[in-house]
Amino acid sequence: MPESPTAxxxxxxxxxxxxxxxxxxxxxxxxxxxxFRMFMGLAGLTL
Incomplete structure (x- = not known):
């Protein structure tokens, strides 16, 4: 059965x-x- 344009x-x-x-x-x-990265950076938790 072919699909109708609406389907x-x-x-x-x-x-x-x-x-x-x-x-x-x-x-x-x-x-x-x-x-999270921004807040961790503000808290001094950086890599």
Missing amino acids: KFLWLRRVGWLVLIWGLSVAALAVVAGL
């Missing part, structure tokens, strides 16, 4: 949301890691 659009939309949520979670993790 393909819904699949692309779901994958798009997945990629968006993944990207935002990676960005949030990077922000938190940067804050």
Whole structure:
């Protein structure tokens, strides 16, 4: 059974949301890691 254009659009939309949520979670993790690094540097904990 061939896919309808609507089914393909819904699949692309779901994958798009997945990629968006993944990207935002990676960005949030990077922000938190940067804050930890900054606070540790202010506390004198440097390499």
